[in-house]
Amino acid sequence: MSEEPISYDASRIQVLEGMEVVRKRPGMYIGSTGERGLHHMVFEVTGRAVSEVLAGRAGSVRITLTPDGGVCVADDGPGVRVGGAGGGGGPDLEALLTRIEPWVGPDVRHDVTAGFGMWLFVANALSRRLLVEVRREGVRRVQEYARGVAVTPLTEAGPADGSGTTLTFWPDAEIFGEVECSFQGLADRFRELAFLNRGLDISLTDRRRSDEPRSVRLRFPGGARDFVAHLDEQAGAAVHGEVIGFEREDPRMAGTLEVALRWRGSGAERVRGFANSRPTPGGGSHETGLRDGLVAAVNAYARGRRLLTEADPDLDEERIGKGLTAVVSVKLDDPRFEGCTRDRLGNGPVRACVGQAVQEHLGRWLTEHPAQAAAVVGRVVRGGRRD
Structure with missing residues (x-):
């Protein structure tokens, strides 16, 4: 039996761009689409907030597992820059959420991800929904995304109570086989970070089960x-x-x-x-x-x-x-x-x-x-x- 030869030319090359790159090949960015990859995405998002603390711009990080399956990461830093305003180095909110280009910060030794600033982009691409709240310079701003695409503009939502950035995301079940994080698995890694960075104050709270809430605060001055x-x-x-x-x-x-x-x-x-x-x-x-x-x-x-x-x-x-x-x-x-x-x-x-x-x-x-x-x-x- 003879078979037609299969030709391979430029027409067969797939060029993936932007969010499509991450959603098509998530393992390249988070290692797997199982629990390990799910946790890696949480650590990527938390890494931005932890780096704010280690650089002296924030005092604490709070991670909450919400009843509806979301992961909320909040810090009390100055808030991510918005619209390129406010001075300071680094990308603004839109760039962090929508651009794949890595950003190398000026203080890499205090960067828990070794300087490749794609934390929020990857989480945005692999989440069915993402909400971000920025409290900066007295103003509270909010925005919503769905699978990496903005569904609302960045909107002023009144005066800010303090400053900081809160990001809540819901991992996409189309990407992950399991979308429920392990409390213990997350706590173990956050405990490591607290041991290795004696100035870090980090808390993890599990509110997924109303009859069994769990919370741990991690600070280790002995390093x-x-x-x-x-x-x-x-x-x-x-x-x-x-x-x-x-x-x-x-x-x-x-x-x-x-x-x-x-x-x-x-x-x-x-x-x-x-x-x-x-x-x-x-x-x-x-x-x-x-x-x-x-x-x-x-x-x-x-x-x-x-x-x-x-x-x-x-x-x-x-x-x-x-x-x-x-x-x-x-x-x-x-x-x-x-x-x-x-x-x-x-x-x-x-x-x-x-x-x-x-x-x-x-x-x-x-x-x-x-x-x-x-x-x-x-x-x-x-x-x-x-x-």
């Missing part, structure tokens, strides 16, 4: 130290009670770093890495630097206290990592992610900066806390020897 303590809540007893932690700015990597760690009596290593508040499950230069610093500091202490003989090899990262809980967070002016899922940090200078900082701080802590140091390092040494 990464609080994060390690939280991770250890269900783990075994700690070898040393104090969580070791520090922060440092290093111009060599054009950013800041924060590290917190503690050893438990048993269990596998648990290291959580973040770059610009973004999880890096693929690891990267910040996590490699952490391990470099741990190996250098622990070996220097062990040899200086003659816990290792000249014949003993150096303690390696596998032995040192047993029972370790650690968080390493870097915030960079120019973060560079690797891999198809961009889950690995690639900035080369970060490794040396984190490694040196960990070696110096941990080395000093070991020297200043001899009893706890003996317990930590002695356990590592004994763990690698056979009696």
